[in-house]
Amino acid sequence: MAAALPAAHGGDLTRPGQHTWVHAIVRWVFIATSLAFLAALLLAPLATVFAMAFQRGPYAYLESFADPDTAAAIRLTLTTAAVAVPINTVFGLAAAWAIAKFEFRGKSVLITLIDLPLAISPVISGMVFVLLFGLHGWFGAWLRDHDLSIVFALPGIMLATMFVTFPYVARELIPLMQQLGNDEEEAAITLGADGWMTFFRVTLPKIRWGLVYGVVLCNARAMGEFGAVSVVSGHIRGLTNTMPLHIEILYNEYNFVGAFAVASLLTLLAGLTLVIKTAIERTGYRRRR
Amino acid sequence: MSITLDQVTKHYGGVPVVNDVSLDIGDGEFFVLLGPSGSGKSTLLRAIAGLTGVDHGRIALHGRDVTHVAARKRGVGLVFQNYALFRHMTVAENIEFALRVRHVRARERSRRRQELLRLVALEGLDQRLPAQLSGGQQQRVAVARALAHKPEVLLLDEPFGALDAKIREELRRTIRQVQRELGITTVLVTHDQEEAFAMADRIGIMNHGRLLEMGAPHDLYSRPATRFVATFLGAANLLLARRTPDGIQMGVSTVAAAERSPDLGEHEVVAVVRPEEVELAASRDALKSGYLARGVVDEVMFSGALESLRVRLANGAQAPLLAHANGAAGASLQVTRTQPEQRGFEVRPGQEVAIGVRRVHVLPTPLSSFTACAVSAALAEALSRQPLLAELAARMHTRIAPRVEPHLGVPDAPSATDEPSVGATAIAGGSDCSRRAEWLLRRGAREVLVLPEQPAVPQRVLIHWMSDASRSATLAVSASVLRHVAAEAVYVSIFPEERAGEQRHGLRELLDARSEAQLAHGLEMRTELRFGDVASELARRLAEAPAQMLIVGLSDLTGFAASFRVLLETGQWPVLIVYRASP
Numbered sequence: 001m002a003a004a005l006p007a008a009h010g011g012d013l014t015r016p017g018q019h020t021w022v023h024a025i026v027r028w029v030f031i032a033t034s035l036a037f038l039a040a041l042l043l044a045p046l047a048t049v050f051a052m053a054f055q056r057g058p059y060a061y062l063e064s065f066a067d068p069d070t071a072a073a074i075r076l077t078l079t080t081a082a083v084a085v086p087i088n089t090v091f092g093l094a095a096a097w098a099i100a101k102f103e104f105r106g107k108s109v110l111i112t113l114i115d116l117p118l119a120i121s122p123v124i125s126g127m128v129f130v131l132l133f134g135l136h137g138w139f140g141a142w143l144r145d146h147d148l149s150i151v152f153a154l155p156g157i158m159l160a161t162m163f164v165t166f167p168y169v170a171r172e173l174i175p176l177m178q179q180l181g182n183d184e185e186e187a188a189i190t191l192g193a194d195g196w197m198t199f200f201r202v203t204l205p206k207i208r209w210g211l212v213y214g215v216v217l218c219n220a221r222a223m224g225e226f227g228a229v230s231v232v233s234g235h236i237r238g239l240t241n242t243m244p245l246h247i248e249i250l251y252n253e254y255n256f257v258g259a260f261a262v263a264s265l266l267t268l269l270a271g272l273t274l275v276i277k278t279a280i281e282r283t284g285y286r287r288r289r
Numbered sequence: 290m291s292i293t294l295d296q297v298t299k300h301y302g303g304v305p306v307v308n309d310v311s312l313d314i315g316d317g318e319f320f321v322l323l324g325p326s327g328s329g330k331s332t333l334l335r336a337i338a339g340l341t342g343v344d345h346g347r348i349a350l351h352g353r354d355v356t357h358v359a360a361r362k363r364g365v366g367l368v369f370q371n372y373a374l375f376r377h378m379t380v381a382e383n384i385e386f387a388l389r390v391r392h393v394r395a396r397e398r399s400r401r402r403q404e405l406l407r408l409v410a411l412e413g414l415d416q417r418l419p420a421q422l423s424g425g426q427q428q429r430v431a432v433a434r435a436l437a438h439k440p441e442v443l444l445l446d447e448p449f450g451a452l453d454a455k456i457r458e459e460l461r462r463t464i465r466q467v468q469r470e471l472g473i474t475t476v477l478v479t480h481d482q483e484e485a486f487a488m489a490d491r492i493g494i495m496n497h498g499r500l501l502e503m504g505a506p507h508d509l510y511s512r513p514a515t516r517f518v519a520t521f522l523g524a525a526n527l528l529l530a531r532r533t534p535d536g537i538q539m540g541v542s543t544v545a546a547a548e549r550s551p552d553l554g555e556h557e558v559v560a561v562v563r564p565e566e567v568e569l570a571a572s573r574d575a576l577k578s579g580y581l582a583r584g585v586v587d588e589v590m591f592s593g594a595l596e597s598l599r600v601r602l603a604n605g606a607q608a609p610l611l612a613h614a615n616g617a618a619g620a621s622l623q624v625t626r627t628q629p630e631q632r633g634f635e636v637r638p639g640q641e642v643a644i645g646v647r648r649v650h651v652l653p654t655p656l657s658s659f660t661a662c663a664v665s666a667a668l669a670e671a672l673s674r675q676p677l678l679a680e681l682a683a684r685m686h687t688r689i690a691p692r693v694e695p696h697l698g699v700p701d702a703p704s705a706t707d708e709p710s711v712g713a714t715a716i717a718g719g720s721d722c723s724r725r726a727e728w729l730l731r732r733g734a735r736e737v738l739v740l741p742e743q744p745a746v747p748q749r750v751l752i753h754w755m756s757d758a759s760r761s762a763t764l765a766v767s768a769s770v771l772r773h774v775a776a777e778a779v780y781v782s783i784f785p786e787e788r789a790g791e792q793r794h795g796l797r798e799l800l801d802a803r804s805e806a807q808l809a810h811g812l813e814m815r816t817e818l819r820f821g822d823v824a825s826e827l828a829r830r831l832a833e834a835p836a837q838m839l840i841v842g843l844s845d846l847t848g849f850a851a852s853f854r855v856l857l858e859t860g861q862w863p864v865l866i867v868y869r870a871s872p
Contacts, residue, residue: 183371183373186360186369187367187374187375187431187434189340189361190361191434191437191438192361192362192387192438193361193390201386206375206376
């Protein structure tokens with residue numbers, strides 16, 4: 001076959017994979033374009049964040065974290081992520097399992113519903129909770145009678161964050177589990193394993209990379225969510241301000257160093273998530289060797 | 290018995306995928322389930338393993354009823370087509386999985402692992418991951434893993450499907466050897482007949498969810514009972530012939546049948562001639578075997594040890610050829626010849642030869658072909674294109690011959706020809722069809738199929754006979770029909786209202802009928818007992834659901850038109866009447 005090719009092309013020896021000068025130029029152009037694009041869209045803004053944060057020196061940078069409101073915002077964001085991510089991981093696993101392994105009525109409806117938070121604007125996702133639990137909402141009166149607050153308080157922020165982030169784990173796992181099929185699980189069952197054992201010993205190891213990736217995406221979105229949280233938070237300083245909301249307030253008050261300092265921390269947290277993900281992948285890889 | 294299946298049935302969306310399969314597999318037996326894809330063989334295997342539930346029937350392993358036992362407690366080993374190894378575990382972890390589940394101690398686990406790896410000839414590969422092994426090695430690991438917990442039964446689901454020919458043969462030999470060494474009862478599912486022949490103690494052949502036939506490979510090959518098995522297991526030429534007291538008459542000559550027939554009457558039969566049983570010679574006198582016809586060589590193909598040819602029967606040959614291996618109807622006979630045969634008589638395409646037949650096997654099927662009968666040639670032609678009839682004929686690899694009877698249904702009018710009816714005679718339904726059916730039955734037709742305008746391919750076939758004289762013929766015809774349609778068979782026994790007290794007697798009759806169907810015809814059927822007038826009870830039962838068919842046997846035509854009018858002229862169901870006059 002390979003011998004027949006040059007003849008078929010009239011003796012022209014230029015084939016993909018061969019080093020000719022045309023090929024070298026094409027390769028160089030492609031690499032340069034993607035790097036330039038990456039630099040303009042990703043690196044420049046990130047660099048700006050750190051440049052602005054450090055414009056008055058490291059002392060001013062560190063001092064901005066001493067502000068109790070800023071500290072409260074960081075704590076709130078971490079707490080929210082710590083609650084929303086595990087819950088959505090469990091939900092995502094359950095949904096993906098149900099969709100990939102069973103045939104049932106309303107399966108396509110369920111898949112569509114899972115996608116819903118990605119499709120609708122985050123502002124509307126926030127509004128929904130205000131309409132449900134706000135003072136004039138459906139359950140507003142009942143909540144007030146029982147002295148419970150959801151909107152403009154921690155529960156509201158968590159609900160809104162969970163609502164916005166719940167598709168990430170499920171979306172990542174459904175195609176993966178469908179593609180990997182059921183055979184290994186069925187083999188485990190015929191070998192005598194029960195449901196739990198099959199899940200922890202066979203399914204979970206099989207899907208772990210997809211799961212890690214889904215959790216990382218979910219976490220990044222949970223910490224960075226602005227729109228939905230903004231609607232339900234009420235912007236009470238030191239109480240219901242998450243990091244993204246706090247950045248906006250500081251920026252509007254012309255406190256650029258403070259705003260960009262918090263922004264840089266958020267960026268670092270995102271970076272940390274990626275590092276954790278890579279680290280887990282590395283250990284997994286080494287173990288497989 | 291190691292594995293006992295009793296009337297196992299599984300439906301998917303109303304269609305029976307596994308249809309009333311009953312089967313006994315002995316201790317240490319290597320049983321192969323063979324069938325085309327979609328025949329239900331894999332579903333049946335999964336049902337034995339417990340991965341698929343059944344809708345009806347019973348499954349027992351070593352006498353223990355496991356129909357409702359969870360898969361993980363059945364103690365079977367299952368090997369999948371695509372290995373299904375745990376990809377994140379090493380070979381050692383894979384093999385020890387079943388032992389770890391059972392909390393076996395580490396030392397014992399590793400001893401058992403060494404033993405299994407030696408058995409499948411993979412010593413020293415303990416620490417590899419599945420991805421680092423070849424396909425053949427992976428499947429060996431899968432076999433070892435399935436045997437780790439010493440299961441009573443080993444199930445193999447197309448285990449060689451994804452492997453290339455040489456590895457396949459090697460692995461086949463390993464598995465057979467392992468099976469013999471351990472004496473473990475094994476069921477293998479495959480669509481490859483060569484594989485089935487190579488490995489099986491016994492083969493069961495499935496099609497449309499039914500277990501059609503089972504037996505030792507050699508018996509099935511030389512004496513198939515159904516067209517499907519004849520053409521699926523090896524290549525076969527199917528020919529229509531007449532059974533006469535002297536033997537099997539094919540065209541101008543009569544060939545002695547390979548076995549004797551219990552049925553003495555002269556009638557049309559389906560004959561199987563294997564390609565290797567055909568002899569070619571320059572002239573009729575040079576043939577050593579029985580002469581069939583003259584023919585012209587169409588095609589010669591050299592394929593190593595054997596030469597395969599297609600020989601077109603010359604005009605005037607009166608043995609209609611139905612089909613050969615690939616099911617395509619055609620006028621050419623498939624022939625294979627060994628090297629010595631080729632040297633004895635060389636042929637080229639276009640050459641005229643004399644065709645002889647060394648051995649003929651006659652199928653016991655009572656439905657050899659169809660005749661579409663109507664008052665004019667145009668109507669007969671239209672009837673032969675009727676979808677259900679065409680579908681049945683295509684599935685049975687048989688032909689539909691037209692027959693014109695201008696006086697069809699006119700009392701006392703003679704038949705237009707002297708030729709006897711052949712095969713089952715089909716007529717159009719509608720008004721007066723009961724008189725037309727009676728007319729045909731009184732003039733020698735043995736089976737009459739009444740087709741309404743738009744019948745569906747039946748999903749349920751009701752069986753009933755009016756008298757014991759027609760019982761065994763009705764069962765034989767029913768079995769023949771049901772081998773070709775994926776429908777459930779229900780035998781309906783009907784007692785007159787005033788004898789409702791004799792229920793015990795009725796049940797006895799149901800059981801007798803069931804066991805006769807099973808023993809003599811390999812037909813599994815459900816049974817129902819009803820009370821009332823026969824024709825109206827049957828009509829009521831047929832009206833309950835769509836896509837039903839009725840096969841009814843009788844031996845007396847008195848009052849036929851009157852009692853059958855309601856059955857034949859009111860509904861959209863096909864009715865097949867089996868008539869055998871009482872002796």
